[in-house]
Amino acid sequence: MGVATALLSARELTATRAVDGRDVRVLDGVSLELAAGDIAELRGPSGAGKTTLLLALTRLLPGAVGELALAGVPASAVEPSAWRTEVALLPQRTALSGGTVESNLLLPFSLKARSSVTPPSTERLREALDDVGLTDVALDRDVARLSVGQAARVALLRMLLTAPQVLLLDEPDASLDDASAAAVAAMTARFAADGGAVLRVSHLRSDAAATVRLHLEGGRLTGGGRDDA
Amino acid sequence: MxxxxxxxxxxxxxxxxxxxxxxxxxxxxxxxxxxxxxxxxxxxxxxxxxxxxxxxxxxxxxxRLWWVVVLLLGFMTVVATRIVVKRAPDAPRGLFSPALFSMVVTAITVTFAVTALIVRVPVWYEPRYVIPIAGMVLGNSMTGIALSLERLFSDLDARSGEILALTALGADRWEAARASVRLALRAGLIPTINSMAAAGIVFIPGMMTGQVLAGADPLEATKYQIVVMLMISAATAIGSILAVMLSYRRAFTAEGVFLEKGLRGPAA
Structure with a gap:
């Protein structure tokens, strides 16, 4: 793959899961590398293991084996919660916590894993919301009163404000209209342009900005390649 | 008569x-x-x-043998613990030991605080006082523990999407489970708080009824009842808090990943 030093690398990721009493390999020796600036698009049929792969990369898959490294540092040398602050997963189901938009955007900064990080100011939060086209969403709006598209953007923004190095998105636009989907694509493109790496599972729309295309089937990565290679 | x-x-x-x-x-x-x-x-x-x-x-x-009293209390505690574990079918494996530990600590501290400091029985194991008091302590902490554990694991399951999002943001087990822990403890304590508030107005509590029927002076019976109600609240609170704090981690792996119901296996 790329000549640049990999930001995130995975080698021989394997995981099994008991399905109807049999052990099924949900990941079967998956290896991949993402470099800074990459937007990798992961496709594959339902049940191919796309979500499972994202969980494994975030160290959220119990029982997964294989080697993971972030900028050359092996995962075994990093606390799981610290790893997750750098390799950030946005799950498919948007799950904001009860409260306001502001309390949700600030939530990551209340966690021990970021105890040394200064939370963004109210002005910065307002600016960030405006940037992603949520100009009409007040910071004190209750998240229960957001539309699906707004909630998805708030959840993605919450992740981006924590400044991770790698962003893993699980069908970020699955239930979004075209305008919201375009906003999400613009947000991820800017994140990559600023030196981050993105891996997104796509189902409906293809991301025109993708630089790497991966195909997962039966727990194995097949085909796929780098557009700019 | x-x-x-x-x-x-x-x-x-x-x-x-x-x-x-x-x-x-x-x-x-x-x-x-x-x-x-x-x-x-x-x-x-x-x-x-x-x-x-x-x-x-x-x-x-x-x-009036101390070891007979201790044996009887031990038997009551084990039976109460088994009932607690059975009542939380969604709970993860290995709940018996934290539940038993919570029961034992609650029963010992609350029972003997009452018999030694308030009733001041001359002999520490005086069965006429120790056994009924321990019975009330165990019975009530059992109900509180069972309610809070049941609520804890069902709420964790209901919040599994939010917990995944929190964990992905770097939350540790406590940070991910905190909201459910609070809710579970409230669920365990509210019935006791309600019954304290209604005692004497809505109903004459059972223990006092028993004492009055057995010939005790109503005011003396009231004093006992007040001690009993406060003791029951303490037992419920101590038992529920210990049990919940000792068991919420069991729904997570060592790496802080929440295990959904299907991945936890049956309670044992």
Whole structure:
């Protein structure tokens, strides 16, 4: 793959899961590398293991084996919660916590894993919301009163404000209209342009900005390649 | 009447009380509730278990041996723990030991605080005081622990999406579970707080009723009842908090990943 030093690398990721009493390999020796600036698009049929792969990369898959490294540092040398602050997963189901938009955007900064990080100011939060086209969403709006598209953007923004190095998105636009989907694509493109790496599972729309295309089937990565290679 | 002014209930009269169940049974038949068998079994169990208890307690009170008291308390604690574990079917494996530990700590601290500091029994194991008090402490902390554990794991499951999002943001096990822990403890404590607030106005508490029927002065019985209600609240609070704090981690892996119900395996 790329000549640049990999930001995130995975080698021989394997995981099994008991399905109807049999052990099924949900990941079967998956290896991949993402470099800074990459937007990798992961496709594959339902049940191919796309979500499972994202969980494994975030160290959220119990029982997964294989080697993971972030900028050359092996995962075994990093606390799981610290790893997750750098390799950030946005799950498919948007799950904001009860409260306001502001309390949700600030939530990551209340966690021990970021105890040394200064939370963004109210002005910065307002600016960030405006940037992603949520100009009409007040910071004190209750998240229960957001539309699906707004909630998805708030959840993605919450992740981006924590400044991770790698962003893993699980069908970020699955239930979004075209305008919201375009906003999400613009947000991820800017994140990559600023030196981050993105891996997104796509189902409906293809991301025109993708630089790497991966195909997962039966727990194995097949085909796929780098557009700019 | 017995010498201390109690009207004793004769054996025939005791049997007559079963008439209440005959009426209830007849009603159940008439409306088709399908509860006749359950009612019959429950009534027989009431007679058998309580009479057996009376016989055992009469003996225990008479022999007054410390190890008999300790054995009996141990048996009661284990039975209460088994009931707690059974009542939380969604709970992860290995719940028995934290539940047992919570019960033992609660029973010992609250029971002996009451007998030693408030009632001031001359002998620490005085069965006439220790056993009924420990029974109330265990019974109430059992209910509180069972309620909070049941609520804890069902709420964690209901919040699994939010927990995944929190964990992905770097939350540790406590940070991910905190909201459910709070809710579970509130669920465990609210019934006790409600019954404290209603005591004396809405109902005359059971223990006081018993003492008054057995010939005690109502004011003296009230003093005991106040101690008992506060003791029950403490037992419920201590037991629930210990049990919840010792078990919420069991729904997570060592790496902080929440295990959904299907991945946790049955409670044992």
């Amino acid at each position: 017995t010498p201390n002014g109690v009207v004793a209930i004769g054996w025939p009269q005791l049997l007559l009380a079963a008439g209440f169940m005959l009426i209830t049974g007849a009603l159940s038949l008439a409306i088709g509730l399908g509860l006749v068998k359950d009612l019959a079994v429950a009534s027989v169990r009431t007679y058998v278990q309580l009479l057996a208890l009376g016989v055992v307690l009469r003996w225990v009170f008479a022999v």
